[in-house]
Structure formats: C-alpha cells, structure tokens
Amino acid sequence: EDLEERDMFYKGLFPPNFAWGAATSAYQIEGGWNEDGKGPSIWDDYSHEWKITKNQTGDIACDSYHRYKEDVQMLKKLGVSHYRFSIAWSRIMADGTLNSLNKKGIDYYNNLINELLAYNIQPMVTLYHWDLPSALQKTDGWKDPEIVDKFAKYAEVCFVNFGDRVKFWITINEPFVVSWLGHGIGIMAPGVKEPAIGVYNVTHNIIKSHVKVYHLYNEKFRSRQHGKVGITLDCDWKEPLTYDAMDRYSAERSLKFKLGWFADPIFGQGDYPAVMKRFVARKSEQQGYSNSRLPEFTDEEKKQNKGAADFLGLNHYTTNLVGYKNRDNENSSYEADQDTVLSFDPCWNKSESDWLRVNPWGIRKLLKWIKNRYRSPVIYVTENGVSDDGQMDDVSRQRYYTKYINEILKSIKLDNVDVRGYMAWSLMDNFEWGSGFTQKFGLYHVDFDIDSRPRTPKASTVTYSKIIKDNGFH
Numbered sequence: 005e006d007l008e009e010r011d012m013f014y015k016g017l018f019p020p021n022f023a024w025g026a027a028t029s030a031y032q033i034e035g036g037w038n039e040d041g042k043g044p045s046i047w048d049d050y051s052h053e054w055k056i057t058k059n060q061t062g063d064i065a066c067d068s069y070h071r072y073k074e075d076v077q078m079l080k081k082l083g084v085s086h087y088r089f090s091i092a093w094s095r096i097m098a099d100g101t102l103n104s105l106n107k108k109g110i111d112y113y114n115n116l117i118n119e120l121l122a123y124n125i126q127p128m129v130t131l132y133h134w135d136l137p138s139a140l141q142k143t144d145g146w147k148d149p150e151i152v153d154k155f156a157k158y159a160e161v162c163f164v165n166f167g168d169r170v171k172f173w174i175t176i177n178e179p180f181v182v183s184w185l186g187h188g189i190g191i192m193a194p195g196v197k198e199p200a201i202g203v204y205n206v207t208h209n210i211i212k213s214h215v216k217v218y219h220l221y222n223e224k225f226r227s228r229q230h231g232k233v234g235i236t237l238d239c240d241w242k243e244p245l246t247y248d249a250m251d252r253y254s255a256e257r258s259l260k261f262k263l264g265w266f267a268d269p270i271f272g273q274g275d276y277p278a279v280m281k282r283f284v285a286r287k288s289e290q291q292g293y294s295n296s297r298l299p300e301f302t303d304e305e306k307k308q309n310k311g312a313a314d315f316l317g318l319n320h321y322t323t324n325l326v327g328y329k330n331r332d333n334e335n336s337s338y339e340a341d342q343d344t345v346l347s348f349d350p351c352w353n354k355s356e357s358d359w360l361r362v363n364p365w366g367i368r369k370l371l372k373w374i375k376n377r378y379r380s381p382v383i384y385v386t387e388n389g390v391s392d393d394g395q396m397d398d399v400s401r402q403r404y405y406t407k408y409i410n411e412i413l414k415s416i417k418l419d420n421v422d423v424r425g426y427m428a429w430s431l432m433d434n435f436e437w438g439s440g441f442t443q444k445f446g447l448y449h450v451d452f453d454i455d456s457r458p459r460t461p462k463a464s465t466v467t468y469s470k471i472i473k474d475n476g477f478h
C-alpha cells in the first residue's frame with residue numbers, strides 16, 4: 005500500500021468523542037484478597053494451591069484496593085476519558101449470593117467510581133473478569149445451569165448500586181478463556197480439564213447468562229440509567245497459512261470457532277455458526293456419541309440471543325497463521341473439532357508472551373471481518389497491548405501502540421468500521437495470570453518488591469498520551 009494510506013496519522017483524526025482509555029481487572033491489580041469481608045475466588049484458590057510462576061499470587065498485586073486514588077491520578081496524567089476495570093463478584097457477595105452481600109466491598113467500588121468521576125473519567129465496568137466466587141465453583145460454577153440466575157442476581161446488585169453513575173457495562177471478559185482455557189485444557193482457573201464436552205456446556209451457560217443480564221438491564225434499568233451493555237470477546241486474526249482453498253477455509257473456520265462461537269448467537273442470527281455445528285456433529289458421531297457435543301438453543305432462546313448487546317467489546321493482541329489439518333485421529337476436543345493447525349510467521353516480532361507476536365495489520369483485517377459478518381456492530385477495542393520484561397524505555401510498546409492504533413484509524417477512515425473507543429492493556433504492570441508478575445503489559449511500571457507498590461511512568465505513557473492529545477480527545 006502507498007505511503008499515503010500507510011500513515012493515516014498524517015491524514016486523519018479519530019472522531020472527537022472517541023473513547024480513549026486504559027484497562028485493568030480486579031484480580032490482577034486489587035490485592036486485599038480476603039480483606040473487609042471479601043470471599044475467596046477461584047483465582048485465589050488457583051494461585052494458593054497451584055504453582056503459578058515463582059509461586060506468585062494476587063494476594064497484594066498492585067494493592068489497588070488501598071491505592072486506587074494513585075491509579076486515578078495515573079489515568080489523569082495519561083489524559084484518558086475512560087477507565088475499564090472489573091468488579092470482583094466475591095468482594096461484594098462473599099459466597100456469590102445475596103446471603104453474603106458485603107457493604108464494605110460495595111463501598112470500595114463506589115469510592116473508585118466517585119474518584120474517577122471527580123476527574124471526569126468515565127468508568128467502563130466489567131462484571132466478570134474470571135474471578136468466580138469459590139463457593140459457586142463448589143456447585144460446578146459455570147457448568148451449573150443455575151449459574152445463569154446467580155450471575156443475573158449479581159449483575160442486578162451492580163446495576164442497583166452503581167448504575168446511576170456507570171454507563172458502560174461489559175458482562176463477561178473473554179468467555180473463550182473461561183470456557184476453553186479454564187474448562188477445556190485447564191491452564192487457567194478453575195483448571196478443569198474437559199476439552200470435549202465441559203467446554204461447550206460452560207459456553208452455553210455463559211451465553212445464556214450474558215443474554216439474561218442484557219434483557220434484565222433492558223427491562224428494569226435502561227429507561228432510568230440510559231447505559232450500554234456489551235460483552236468482551238478476544239480474538240486473534242486468523243491468516244491462511246497458504247492461499248490453497250483448504251487453508252483459506254480453515255482460517256475462516258478458525259474465526260468462527262474462536263469468535264463466532266459467542267458472536268454469532270449474540271450479534272448474528274442467534275445460533276452457533278453453521279460450520280461449527282456441522283464439524284462438531286460429524287466428529288461426535290465418528291466418536292460414537294449419540295448426540296452432538298455442541299448443545300442446542302431452543303427457538304425461543306435464539307430469539308432472546310439475537311441482538312442481545314449494545315456493543316461488541318474486542319480484545320485483540322496478535323495474529324495466527326492457520327492451515328488445514330485432519331485431526332480425526334485425535335481425542336475428542338474443541339481444538340481437534342476444527343481440523344486446523346496454528347502457527348506464527350517468523351517475521352512477526354516476539355514479545356514476552358509466547359502466544360503474542362506483533363502483526364499490526366491483523367487488527368484491521370479482524371475489524372473488517374467483524375463489520376462484514378455482523379452488519380457493522382458498534383465496537384469498542386477493550387484491550388490491546390504487548391508484554392516485555394519491564395524496561396522503562398519500552399520502545400517495543402511505543403511501536404506496538406503507534407502501529408496498532410494507526411491500523412484502527414484506517415479501519416474507521418478507510419473501511420468505515422464503527423469503532424468508538426480504545427482501552428490500552430494495561431494501565432500498569434499487574435498479575436499476568438499463570439505467568440504471575442513476570443510478563444509486563446503496563447504503561448506504568450509497578451515495583452512488586454516494595455510494599456508501597458510504587459508506580460512509575462514508562463516512555464510509552466508519553467507516546468500514548470500524545471496520540472490521545474493529537475488524535476481525538478478534545
């Protein structure tokens with residue numbers, strides 16, 4: 005492409021009301037894991053029982069439970085207009101139910117929301133960012149059909165207590181990770197290994213939970229609170245390994261298994277992607293199952309699913325190359341169901357995370373795919389960023405943000421994709437799940453060896469705040 009098109013920053017600006025922000029999540033930053041009546045979550049259990057890298061835990065993390073005012077000051081210095089954070093379900097309901105409502109937990113989030121608004125920063129609140137109350141996991145957690153009502157009751161407590169000031173709600177962060185990484189191959193909490201059946205039942209309940217909460221908001225809160233309710237889905241761009249038809253079909257199928265799994269029911273026709281139903285049914289039959297391992301929605305549920313979101317939150321980090329591979333000879337699993345094989349192009353720069361390679365044009369292709377498949381939904385990029393090992397002069401992060409944000413500007417200006425905001429992952433270094441504190445994603449550095457968890461701006465804070473100042477937030 006010509007220079008003119010490649011460097012959109014010299015050609016156009018983001019829309020004036022574009023939502024520039026930064027993102028975090030409760031377990032990764034708060035600490036105070038058992039303070040003031042908070043109940044344990046599956047990530048407290050997982051980090052206490054399992055050997056996270058270097059036996060690290062989120063017990064203290066960035067200590068934002070005590071230092072949230074410092075976090076707001078960092079956001080102010082960045083010049084952002086929005087802050088995406090999550091509420092820990094077990095901090096406001098210790099055992100996940102109304103029997104254990106915890107006023108001090110509710111107070112914490114009210115204080116944080118009020119501090120943000122005092123500095124004219126809009127809260128974008130994720131209800132579930134992987135930290136299920138341990139008590140609910142004891143009754144099978146997301147595999148339990150009752151979870152749908154339990155999640156709706158938790159959401160209602162949040163709408164009642166915070167909905168007068170919170171106008172952006174994200175129900176669930178990355179159902180893919182909850183289902184596949186948490187219940188399929190079990191490398192994330194709760195670490196349940198059920199790659200053939202559990203993974204699909206969990207997803208079925210997650211979609212029902214989101215849909216129930218969307219309609220609850222519609223019927224009981226929207227007319228008074230006038231907010232928006234969406235869901236955040238993560239997806240890598242899937243580029244064909246070669247341009248052979250089988251590879252091209254495999255890349256497209258991979259997008260439908262990864263993103264379409266959740267997006268088709270909610271932003272599409274109300275049901276799972278046709279290719280997913282076909283492949284899982286065929287594999288299930290070959291494997292001797294009497295029914296497909298993929299659950300089915302009733303016609304009424306499909307009607308409830310369709311259009312049940314005001315926006316699509318997209319978490320995007322990287323691109324995969326996808327080739328065809330017949331996997332009939334493998335044990336039954338979500339991965340094998342797809343008959344695909346994933347790889348990276350060696351020319352894509354590495355990061356500190358082995359699943360994350362840098363390929364900026366991937367986000368533009370993905371945004372265009374979403375626009376075309378779901379008839380131009382409202383999109384917020386709710387996470388984008390890169391890991392390194394904590395250098396203060398973080399050139400790779402400066403380049404990553406500059407180039408990925410430039411691609412998003414092309415999406416808006418050249419592809420007419422309705423992207424309305426961008427939340428950089430992450431405001432500060434934090435607990436990177438199974439990798440503990442070893443992979444750094446922050447615009448701000450945090451020193452986890454010092455009790456006061458001092459926050460220090462990295463070079464990329466200058467880059468990001470300049471992009472915001474030059475390109476949109478007036």
Ligand SMILES: O=S(=O)(O)CCCN1CCN(CCO[C@@H]2O[C@H](CO)[C@@H](O)[C@H](O)[C@H]2O)CC1
Pocket residue numbers: 029032177178181185191238319321358359387429436437445
């Ligand atoms: O290579 S493995 O398969 O053995 C381990 C994969 C671990 N996954 C990678 C993809 N990531 C999706 C993005 O996950 C998001 O991005 C951030 C960075 O991960 C997280 O900190 C955020 O909380 C999360 O929302 C979730 C965790």
